[in-house]
Amino acid sequence: MSEMLSGGTVKKKLRVGMIGYKFMGKAHSHAYRDLPFYFDTKVEPVMQAIAGRNQEGVQAAAEKMGWASYETDWRRLIERDDIDLIDIVTPNNTHAEIVIAAANAGKHILCEKPLAMNVEEAGRMLEAVNKAGVVHMICHNYRFAPAVRYAKQLIDSGKLGHIYHFRARYLQDWIMDPNFPLVWRMRKDVCGSGTHGDLMAHSIDLARYLVGEISEVAGMMDTFIKKRPLGEMSGGLNAEIHGDQMGDVDVDDAVAFLGRFDNGAFGVFEATRFGKGNRNTNQFEINGSKGSVRWDMQSMNELELYLEDDEQGNQGFRTITCTEGIHPYAGAYWPAGHIIGYEHTFINLLHELTNGIAENRSPSPNFEDGYRNQLVLEAVETSSVNKSWVKIPTTTILTP
Secondary structure (H helix, E strand, O other): OEEEOOOOOEEEEEEEEEEOOOHHHHHHHHHHHHHHHHOOOOEEEEEEEEEOOOHHHHHHHHHHHOOOOEEOOHHHHHHOOOOOEEEEOOOHHHHHHHHHHHHHOOOEEEEOOOOOOOHHHHHHHHHHHHHHOOOEEEOOHHHHOHHHHHHHHHHHOOOOOOEEEEEEEEEOOOOOOOOOOEOHHHOHHHHOOOHHHHHHHHHHHHHHHHOOOEEEEEEEEEOOOOEEEEEEEEEOOEEEEEEEEEEEOOOOOEEEEEEEEOOOOEEEEEEEOOOOOOOOEEEEEEEEOOEEEEEEHHHOOEEEEEEOOOOOOOOOOEEEEOOOOOOOOHHHOOOOOOOOOHHHHHHHHHHHHHHHHHOOOOOOOOHHHHHHHHHHHHHHHHHHHHOOOEEOOOOOOOOO
16 A cells, blocks of 8 residues: 655555554554654554454444554454554563464564563564564664663763663552552563563663663562452553452562673662652663763653763753754654653654664564563573572574
8 A cells, every 4th residue: 555645755554453452552553643743754654453352442442543443353463464564562471472473474563562471482483573574673662762862872972981880770659559459460471570571671671772781680579469359450550450359469579680781881770669659760870981871751851961071160960851853853843842752752663663664674672672681581580589690691693
């Protein structure tokens, strides 16, 4: 499918099929709708179909979010000839089966994080997309905040000098009530891990993106509330209790680890869902020989920067509002000083994905990044059990 634009230019359509439709489905749907408004992409997404098990729910989601049709079986969606890209926003335990089926069907793939339940699954998924030759990407959207991209530019340019420290905190508090139900995000058979895969995976991705590969880790994990009433997610991070039965919590509530990077930098990482007062505190600080940067998702347009070359008496952290045209992605939106939000990180990610599909390349973060992330996640879990340092395997990335 293609469309004639003014001047006679033909823009190819990218027909999207999305599996899942709740919290992340809403974020992805909004991004597909707004992407052509802000960016002149090489292909234009068409919201062709959405899939979900509950017919009433998926039909309502399709109508509200702007999808042209819906399916109640994701396999049927993958079989359709009018779908080019499969977008997976389902619970973690479904990712591998859907990805491998989509790859075998020749579909390009966008998958929510974490990529898989474990390293073995992630390896099979990476092997499948490489063998099929399809474009693939994992949705670590925080990389796509303009301030984070600008931090990456500063590091790569040498402005911060040699990097000594990376420290990250990802703190939430939405499950601290002991009566909050045992939803899928707290069941190991569905999510693989708790806070570790949900929040820490983001911090690990930012660390790898900004500083480099992690070589070894020493971690600790804990579960503070061992039993909860049974229930299900009802939208966003809200949930409903179903009946009066209780279930065992078999994933972590909190995790922390030390890490050593290949380049010698120290890493300090913490993630918890028991950080009272923290709704979504996703932060990092990086210290180098010539300067430092700090970032907080809750002030996502701002980057704090310290440079030792500043004149004596004027040294200190300055706050840069990353909305100038020179800042990554910022020129696509509003005049300087007019901030963007969480939803725009997904738009920026889709901008990279659609251009990657047009050019037949898999933009980073792709499934290789997801696989590397899974290696670190699993090593931290092993370290927590063994109470020792664990080296990250230098496994060769699978290729066709």
